[in-house]
Amino acid sequence: MSQVMRYSNGFQHFPRPMTRLRNLCQTFLVARMHNTKVGFESGRFSVGVVRERPLQGSLDTSTFLSCTLVVVLFLFLVATVFGCGGPKQRPQTIKLWEFPRWRETADSIDRFAWMKRQIAAFEATHPGVSVELTELTWERGEDKKRIAIAARVGPDMITGMLPVELVERGLVEPADEYMTLEEREDFFPPALDAFRYQERIYGWPWYLTGSVMFLNLDLFAQAGVPVPDATWDDNTFLESARRLTRDLDSDGAPNVYGFGFLVRPGDTSVWPFLYPDGVRLPLNHSLFENDRNGTAEASLRRLAELIHREHVAPVQCAGWDTEALWQRFANHRDIAMAPWGIWAIPKLRTMPGFRFAVLPYPAPAGARSVERASAFIGTAGFMILRQRDEDKRELCMELARFLTRPEAQTDLAHYGVFPSRKSTGNIYPDDELMVQAQEIITSGQTVPRHRLWARIDEKLQREFQLALLGEKSVETAISDGTSQVGKILEQAKEQPPSESASARQSGTLVLVSATLLIGGLLFVSAAVVARKSSAALAFAWLFLCPAVIVFLIFLLFPLCWVMLLAFQNYSLAGVSPAWTGLENLKSVLREPVFMKAAFNTLVYAAVVVPVNTFSALVVASFIYPLSDRARALFRGAYYLPGVASVLVIAMVWRWLFNESFGLFNTALGFFGLPGIRWLTDPGVALWSIILTSVARPPGGPILIYLAALDAIPTSLFDAAEIDGAGPVRKWWHVTVPLLRPTTLFIALTITIAAFQVFAQVFILTDGGPGYATEVIVHRIYTTAIRDFEFGAASAMSFILFGVIMLASIVQYRFLRSEVQY
Structure with a gap:
C-alpha cells in the first residue's frame, strides 16, 4: 500500500473539482497492484478481486505501464484544465x-x-x-x-x-x-x-456631422432672387423667403414656399433659429436662463410668424417628419430653403437637374458681420x-x-x-x-450633455410643435416647457445616479420569493386535486406541468416583477431602487402627458371596439346564408389581411395619408376639395389613427361569429318565421341575443387590443403632433425604453391593467348570457 501512496501522494493537494479523478486513479492503482478487476456494475464503480497475491517489492512491467499511463493521462487532464508550459496569452x-x-x-x-x-x-x-x-x-x-x-x-x-x-x-x-x-x-x-x-x-x-442651410438654386433663379452669401442675417433671410414664396395659380395659397423645417424630438436642425448662441442647461436654473431678456421667446415667436403671419413656410411643416419634408424639398421642389444634415449633399447630387448651395445659418438681426448662428453638430x-x-x-x-x-x-x-x-x-x-x-x-455647438437630455428634448420639441401649429400661444408653450424641464432637473438633483447592489439583490429576492410562493401554491393545489382524482386525471396534471412551468417563467414571473417595480423608483438610468409606496402611481396620475395619453386611448377604444364588433357581426350575418364555396371565399378574403404585419399595414396607411401625393388628398383634389393634413393637424391626427383600425376588416372576429352562427339550431329561425318575423327581426330578436356569449368574447379581445394600441401610433405619428396621438402603451414604451424609468413605466402598466380589468368586468356584466350555443 505504501507503493500506492508513493504514486498517488502527488494527488492530495489538487482543488476540489479534481478530487473524484484523484480517487479514481488511486482505486485503479490499488486494483492493478492487487490484480483485481475494475469496472462498472449497475451504474456504479466497482472493484472485483480476481485472485489474491502478496505485494512484491517491485512492480512488474504490466503494472508499471498501467500506472505510467494513468499518471500521464491525469497530468494531461490537469494541464488541459489549469494550463501548463508557463504563462501564455488567453484568447x-x-x-x-x-x-x-x-x-x-x-x-x-x-x-x-x-x-x-x-x-x-x-x-x-x-x-x-x-x-x-x-x-x-x-x-x-x-x-x-x-x-x-x-x-x-x-x-x-x-x-x-x-x-x-x-x-x-x-x-x-x-x-x-x-x-x-x-x-x-x-x-x-x-x-x-x-x-x-x-x-x-x-x-x-x-x-x-451636423446641419446646414440648403438652397434650391433653380427656385432662386425662377423668382429672380439673388443667392445670399455666408454673411447673411435674419433680415436677408426673411426678405429672400418672402420673394421666394409664390402663388403660381392665383388661388390664394402659395405653390412654392421660401422656407421649410422640422420640429421633432431628437432633431436639432431648426434649433440655430431658436438658440443662435447655444442652449445653456445649468442644473440649478431653468433651461430658459437667457429668456429673461426675451431671447428664446422672441426666437420662437419669430419662427411662428414665418408660418402664420408671413406665410413663407407651410402651416403643417411643424408636424412633418423627415420623409415629408424631403419629399417637398427634393422631389416636388416647392420649398426653396431648408436645414438638412450634410448627408443630403451626396443624396441631392444623385438627383438629376437639382442645383443647390449650402450656407451657414443666418446670423441674428443686429449681430456683427463676423457673428452667425452656430449649427448644432453631432x-x-x-x-x-x-x-x-x-x-x-x-x-x-x-x-x-x-x-x-x-x-x-x-x-x-x-x-x-x-x-x-x-x-x-x-x-x-x-x-x-x-x-x-x-x-x-467644425465651428458648431452641441446640445447639453445631461443624462436626462432625451426627456428634456422631448418636452421642449412637443411644446414648440404646439406653438408653431397654433395650438398654443408662444408664451404658454415657453411657460409649460420651462415648468416641465424644471421638474425634470429637480428630479435629477433629488435622485443622483448610483449603483446599489444590495438594493437590487433585495428586490430580486423579494421577487423570486413571491414568484416561488405563488408557484408553490399552484403546485400544492394541483397535487391535492391530483391526489383526490383518478389516475388518468393525475396523469393529465402531470402532462400540464410543462405548460405550467412556461406560465410561471414567462408570464407569472414578469407580472410579479412589474408589480414589484411599480412600487419602486427603479431606473436603469442610474437610480438605485428603493421602495416608494404609491408615489409612482401618484406622480403618473399627476403627469399631464399621461392623462392626455389616457384620454386619447379611451377615445380610441370607445370608437374602435363597438365599430369593429358590430361590423364583424354584420359581415358574418351577410356571409352566413351563402353557399359553402362562397363562404369559404369570403372567409379567406376577410382573414388574409389580418395575416399581414401591423407595421406593413401602417406603412401603407402612411402613404395613403401623405399630404403631397397620398391617395386621399389626390382624390379630394380631383373633386376640387382642399387637402387634409391627416397626420400633422392635431385635431385630425387621432381620428386618422382610428380610421386605420376601423377600416381594416376584423377577420378573426368574423370567423368566430360564423362558427357561432353554425351552432344556432335552424329550428329557432323556422319558428320565428312561422310567427311572421322578417329577416331583420329574426336577426335582431334571434341571432343577436343568441350570439351574446360570442359577442362578449369578441368585445373583450377587441377591447384589450384597443387599449394596447401602439404600432399605428409609433409608425404614423410617434405620438405627435404635440401629444395629439399619444396613447398609454406608447407612453410606457417611451418611458421605459428611452428614459429607462422602469418604475414609472411599471406604474403606467399597472394602471392600464386595472383599466382593462374594469372594462372587462363592465362588459361581462352587460353582455353575459345564460344561453349558449
Whole structure:
C-alpha cells in the first residue's frame, strides 16, 4: 500500500473539482497492484478481486505501464484544465455593435464591408484576438443596444454619441488615460469636447456631422432672387423667403414656399433659429436662463410668424417628419430653403437637374458681420463599456485607436461626414460644397450633455410643435416647457445616479420569493386535486406541468416583477431602487402627458371596439346564408389581411395619408376639395389613427361569429318565421341575443387590443403632433425604453391593467348570457 501512496501522494493537494479523478486513479492503482478487476456494475464503480497475491517489492512491467499511463493521462487532464508550459496569452473576443454605414462600391449591398475589413486587419496584427461584429439597424438598433446594456448582456464596444446616463452609472470606461498628448491635440476641439464629461474623456471621436442651410438654386433663379452669401442675417433671410414664396395659380395659397423645417424630438436642425448662441442647461436654473431678456421667446415667436403671419413656410411643416419634408424639398421642389444634415449633399447630387448651395445659418438681426448662428453638430465615436479584465480593456482601447486612425478616416468621404482628426487632412479636395460645410460644422455647438437630455428634448420639441401649429400661444408653450424641464432637473438633483447592489439583490429576492410562493401554491393545489382524482386525471396534471412551468417563467414571473417595480423608483438610468409606496402611481396620475395619453386611448377604444364588433357581426350575418364555396371565399378574403404585419399595414396607411401625393388628398383634389393634413393637424391626427383600425376588416372576429352562427339550431329561425318575423327581426330578436356569449368574447379581445394600441401610433405619428396621438402603451414604451424609468413605466402598466380589468368586468356584466350555443 505504501507503493500506492508513493504514486498517488502527488494527488492530495489538487482543488476540489479534481478530487473524484484523484480517487479514481488511486482505486485503479490499488486494483492493478492487487490484480483485481475494475469496472462498472449497475451504474456504479466497482472493484472485483480476481485472485489474491502478496505485494512484491517491485512492480512488474504490466503494472508499471498501467500506472505510467494513468499518471500521464491525469497530468494531461490537469494541464488541459489549469494550463501548463508557463504563462501564455488567453484568447480574447471583443464584441462590437455597429450600425450600417456606407457601400464601398456601387455594386455592393453590404454597408458593413468597411468595418469588416478593418476588423480583419486588426485581428491580423493581434494574434489570439477576435472581434465579434453585431450588425444593428437604424430603426431599432439603438433600442436593442440600450436594452442589452441595461440587462448587462451588452457589447464591449459601441458607436454613437456620448451616452451620459451610462457614463454617470460608471458603465463607460474613461479613455483619456489611454490617449497620448499628441493624439488629443490631433482631434478637433469640438470632436473631443463632445466626449468630455466632468473633465474626463469617455470615447474616441470618429467623425463629425451636423446641419446646414440648403438652397434650391433653380427656385432662386425662377423668382429672380439673388443667392445670399455666408454673411447673411435674419433680415436677408426673411426678405429672400418672402420673394421666394409664390402663388403660381392665383388661388390664394402659395405653390412654392421660401422656407421649410422640422420640429421633432431628437432633431436639432431648426434649433440655430431658436438658440443662435447655444442652449445653456445649468442644473440649478431653468433651461430658459437667457429668456429673461426675451431671447428664446422672441426666437420662437419669430419662427411662428414665418408660418402664420408671413406665410413663407407651410402651416403643417411643424408636424412633418423627415420623409415629408424631403419629399417637398427634393422631389416636388416647392420649398426653396431648408436645414438638412450634410448627408443630403451626396443624396441631392444623385438627383438629376437639382442645383443647390449650402450656407451657414443666418446670423441674428443686429449681430456683427463676423457673428452667425452656430449649427448644432453631432460627433460619433467608439466607446468602451465597463471591463473587469484589464487586458481586454487595453485591447478595446487599442481597437478604438485603430479604427479612428487618420489613414482609416480618409474613407469617411464615402459617408459624407468629416473626420475627427486634423492630420487626416481634407478628404474632399475637389468638393467646394463639402469644404464649405466642414467650415460650418467644425465651428458648431452641441446640445447639453445631461443624462436626462432625451426627456428634456422631448418636452421642449412637443411644446414648440404646439406653438408653431397654433395650438398654443408662444408664451404658454415657453411657460409649460420651462415648468416641465424644471421638474425634470429637480428630479435629477433629488435622485443622483448610483449603483446599489444590495438594493437590487433585495428586490430580486423579494421577487423570486413571491414568484416561488405563488408557484408553490399552484403546485400544492394541483397535487391535492391530483391526489383526490383518478389516475388518468393525475396523469393529465402531470402532462400540464410543462405548460405550467412556461406560465410561471414567462408570464407569472414578469407580472410579479412589474408589480414589484411599480412600487419602486427603479431606473436603469442610474437610480438605485428603493421602495416608494404609491408615489409612482401618484406622480403618473399627476403627469399631464399621461392623462392626455389616457384620454386619447379611451377615445380610441370607445370608437374602435363597438365599430369593429358590430361590423364583424354584420359581415358574418351577410356571409352566413351563402353557399359553402362562397363562404369559404369570403372567409379567406376577410382573414388574409389580418395575416399581414401591423407595421406593413401602417406603412401603407402612411402613404395613403401623405399630404403631397397620398391617395386621399389626390382624390379630394380631383373633386376640387382642399387637402387634409391627416397626420400633422392635431385635431385630425387621432381620428386618422382610428380610421386605420376601423377600416381594416376584423377577420378573426368574423370567423368566430360564423362558427357561432353554425351552432344556432335552424329550428329557432323556422319558428320565428312561422310567427311572421322578417329577416331583420329574426336577426335582431334571434341571432343577436343568441350570439351574446360570442359577442362578449369578441368585445373583450377587441377591447384589450384597443387599449394596447401602439404600432399605428409609433409608425404614423410617434405620438405627435404635440401629444395629439399619444396613447398609454406608447407612453410606457417611451418611458421605459428611452428614459429607462422602469418604475414609472411599471406604474403606467399597472394602471392600464386595472383599466382593462374594469372594462372587462363592465362588459361581462352587460353582455353575459345564460344561453349558449
